[in-house]
Amino acid sequence: MPTVLLWFGKIRRVSNPPLPQHCPSPRELDDLELLSAGAMAPVLGFNEPGSPVILALPDALADEVAAGGAVELVDPEGLPLATVSGGGGAGWSVTPLTHAQYGPFRRLYLRPSDVRERYAGRSFVTVTDAMTDEQVAQLRELGDVAVLALVGHGTPALSAVGLLRATLRVADLVAAEGGAIDVVAVPLAAHGEALRAQVVANYAGTNPVIDLAPGGAPTAEVAEIVRADRPPRDEQGLVIFFTGLSGSGKSTLAQALMDRLLEHGGRSLTSLDGDVVRRNLSAGLTFSKADRETNIRRIGWVAAEISRHGGVAVCSPIAPFDETRQQVRQYVADAGGAFFLVHVATPLEECERRDRKGLYAKARRGEIPGFTGISSPYEEPQDADVRVDTTGRTIDDALDDVLVALRGAGYLDLVDDEAPGAGRAPEQAVDLPGIPTPAADVADGARAAAGSLSILFVCTANICRSPYMELRADAFLTDDPTAVQFASAGTHGFVDRGVDSTMARVLLSRGVSDERLASFRSRPLTRELVEAADLVLTAETSHRHFVLEEAPSAFRKVFTLGQFAESVARIDETLVGRELIAHAGHRRATGTAAHEVGDPFNRGRAAAEQAADQVDGLLRVVVPRLAGTGRTNP
Numbered sequence: 001m002p003t004v005l006l007w008f009g010k011i012r013r014v015s016n017p018p019l020p021q022h023c024p025s026p027r028e029l030d031d032l033e034l035l036s037a038g039a040m041a042p043v044l045g046f047n048e049p050g051s052p053v054i055l056a057l058p059d060a061l062a063d064e065v066a067a068g069g070a071v072e073l074v075d076p077e078g079l080p081l082a083t084v085s086g087g088g089g090a091g092w093s094v095t096p097l098t099h100a101q102y103g104p105f106r107r108l109y110l111r112p113s114d115v116r117e118r119y120a121g122r123s124f125v126t127v128t129d130a131m132t133d134e135q136v137a138q139l140r141e142l143g144d145v146a147v148l149a150l151v152g153h154g155t156p157a158l159s160a161v162g163l164l165r166a167t168l169r170v171a172d173l174v175a176a177e178g179g180a181i182d183v184v185a186v187p188l189a190a191h192g193e194a195l196r197a198q199v200v201a202n203y204a205g206t207n208p209v210i211d212l213a214p215g216g217a218p219t220a221e222v223a224e225i226v227r228a229d230r231p232p233r234d235e236q237g238l239v240i241f242f243t244g245l246s247g248s249g250k251s252t253l254a255q256a257l258m259d260r261l262l263e264h265g266g267r268s269l270t271s272l273d274g275d276v277v278r279r280n281l282s283a284g285l286t287f288s289k290a291d292r293e294t295n296i297r298r299i300g301w302v303a304a305e306i307s308r309h310g311g312v313a314v315c316s317p318i319a320p321f322d323e324t325r326q327q328v329r330q331y332v333a334d335a336g337g338a339f340f341l342v343h344v345a346t347p348l349e350e351c352e353r354r355d356r357k358g359l360y361a362k363a364r365r366g367e368i369p370g371f372t373g374i375s376s377p378y379e380e381p382q383d384a385d386v387r388v389d390t391t392g393r394t395i396d397d398a399l400d401d402v403l404v405a406l407r408g409a410g411y412l413d414l415v416d417d418e419a420p421g422a423g424r425a426p427e428q429a430v431d432l433p434g435i436p437t438p439a440a441d442v443a444d445g446a447r448a449a450a451g452s453l454s455i456l457f458v459c460t461a462n463i464c465r466s467p468y469m470e471l472r473a474d475a476f477l478t479d480d481p482t483a484v485q486f487a488s489a490g491t492h493g494f495v496d497r498g499v500d501s502t503m504a505r506v507l508l509s510r511g512v513s514d515e516r517l518a519s520f521r522s523r524p525l526t527r528e529l530v531e532a533a534d535l536v537l538t539a540e541t542s543h544r545h546f547v548l549e550e551a552p553s554a555f556r557k558v559f560t561l562g563q564f565a566e567s568v569a570r571i572d573e574t575l576v577g578r579e580l581i582a583h584a585g586h587r588r589a590t591g592t593a594a595h596e597v598g599d600p601f602n603r604g605r606a607a608a609e610q611a612a613d614q615v616d617g618l619l620r621v622v623v624p625r626l627a628g629t630g631r632t633n634p
């Protein structure tokens with residue numbers, strides 16, 4: 001009880017100096033909760049030899065614990081949760097003080113011993129994603145069930161709250177038909193299969209643990225919950241973060257982007273400009289390394305909160321340090337937003353030539369110490385979504401690079417707004433997605449050739465990853481070159497564009513002819529294209545969700561490329577072609593991060609080569625098995 005704890009706390013503080021306090025990361029807080037409840041047994045503390053359950057303390061505190069002292073772990077609001085102490089080789093033991101008292105669905109976070117007692121005699125199942133029709137049917141068959149929703153950091157496909165809402169909805173549905181079904185929240189962070197099995201066993205005790213059929217689209221009853229939890233990219237909260245030297249053009253481009261966004265309408269917008277923030281949120285901070293870091297973290301924290309609520313934040317500080325930029329990226333990810341990094345890569349000489357505020361001249365004269373680029377470092381980002389050198393370019397032209405990249409990534413479509421073609425080359429003018437494709441294109445003779453399988457590859461803009469897949473897949477056909485027909489489209493596909501120039505060079509270097517490259521034209525995905533294909537293979541899970549929103553009934557034939565490769569590898573080798581697809585549709589591998597083919601667009605040649613290698617590896621597994629149909633079932 002809180003009063004008793006407070007009382008104990010006072011006694012201890014009177015007799016001993018207060019313990020140093022530390023607030024663990026979200027993942028560590030999940031681990032702490034399970035450790036405190038005995039849910040990880042035989043793992044009982046942090047940092048035990050060979051255990052993945054690690055607590056990272058700042059050096060001074062780690063030394064304190066290693067020397068036999070103790071540290072108090074507190075939640076983000078400062079409530080003491082536990083002490084860790086120990087040292088020696090056996091790890092750090094945890095002494096619980098209290099556990100979190102509130103938070104959404106707190107009542108579902110039960111101790112394993114209570115769960116074993118309360119739900120004795122039931123079947124146990126685990127979920128990490130919204131349940132599919134097949135899984136719901138399975139639940140109905142099982143009778144009385146306890147559903148363990150694994151909601152710890154990095155484990156579920158949805159947010160913890162999203163997964164619990166979706167699972168409770170299904171539980172209500174099934175319970176209404178008579179079965180007893182209860183949901184338990186288990187804050188198990190991603191630590192690998194062994195620990196997961198151990199934790200589940202601790203909750204289930206001697207009751208049977210039943211695996212639900214993997215994969216598939218969420219059942220219609222929870223589709224709304226899933227959509228709200230995992231909005232499509234163009235509705236997701238977004239942080240557009242410009243970084244670059246003073247005078248590189250960050251504020252100018254950010255302002256021009258804001259204007260476009262305002263003209264376009266439909267999103268709530270916040271500007272966090274470097275100079276403006278320094279006059280308000282960060283007033284009083286200097287340009288020391290520590291103060292710059294504080295400044296950027298503040299901007300990042302505010303921007304992340306904006307993204308949490310679905311807004312768009314446009315930030316334009318110098319942000320010279322990679323580590324701080326990564327922290328901001330993490331804040332935004334933790335808030336469920338998307339982070340889009342623009343490196344305004346105008347070289348120092350040009351920034352200094354512009355010297356709009358006369359600061360470079362002063363810095364050169366030594367009047368401003370620690371000036372970025374002159375006497376203080378700027379660490380070039382290696383992870384920018386787009387890199388723009390503004391030298392010798394108009395603002396509109398430079399901004400276009402940002403807009404094309406934003407659209408390519410599926411976040412915002414501002415390329416073809418109310419002022420079409422303004423300052424833009426004709427081949428960059430694009431149509432909005434969703435425009436129905438002409439029927440002639442759908443029928444497209446070769447694609448629908450009778451007897452041969454038609455495979456549709458899908459990515460975002462249909463100018464980089466999916467064209468690579470389409471043009472490259474033939475190379476893995478060994479016997480009959482007509483056994484399988486390959487095509488591609490984009491969830492936000494450009495209309496009638498060629499292959500991205502970097503990816504085109506990679507394709508050329510891998511033996512695809514100039515002629516084939518030249519004949520490729522990009523296009524947006526349509527429901528008809530999905531329906532006409534025997535199999536749809538997407539670059540990323542988000543594309544798969546997009547396809548399923550367009551054509552929910554197609555779910556047995558829509559996979560990420562990586563997921564299909566893994567499913568195929570598990571299916572008996574005698575199954576090929578259409579049979580293989582049908583089989584995989586019922587026994588699909590669960591999608592994992594390793595299955596994603598990330599977007600190399602605008603990230604340079606090395607990133608394109610890397611994506612190409614990944615795709616080649618997957619096509620090598622998939623294509624010969626699909627082509628098997630040409631041999632066994634001509």
Ligand SMILES: Nc1ncnc2c1ncn2[C@@H]1O[C@H](COP(=O)(O)OS(=O)(=O)O)[C@@H](OP(=O)(O)O)[C@H]1O
Nearest residue numbers: 246247274287292295317318319320369370371372
């Ligand atoms: N020592 C030093 N180094 C760099 N910049 C300096 C410095 N002193 C003042 N200024 C002016 O402050 C603006 C940069 O502030 P930021 O908040 O964006 O910088 S940081 O991200 O915290 O490093 C920057 O504005 P921008 O030109 O808009 O980038 C400068 O005008």
Ligand SMILES: Nc1ncnc2c1ncn2[C@@H]1O[C@H](COP(=O)(O)OP(=O)(O)O)[C@@H](O)[C@H]1O
Nearest residue numbers: 245246247248249250251252390393394395398
């Ligand atoms: N293509 C371009 N994009 C952005 N700025 C440009 C471009 N060409 C010239 N400039 C000029 O460069 C300067 C950039 O200043 P600013 O946007 O304040 O940079 P920062 O915010 O990075 O310090 C402005 O005077 C702007 O007019």
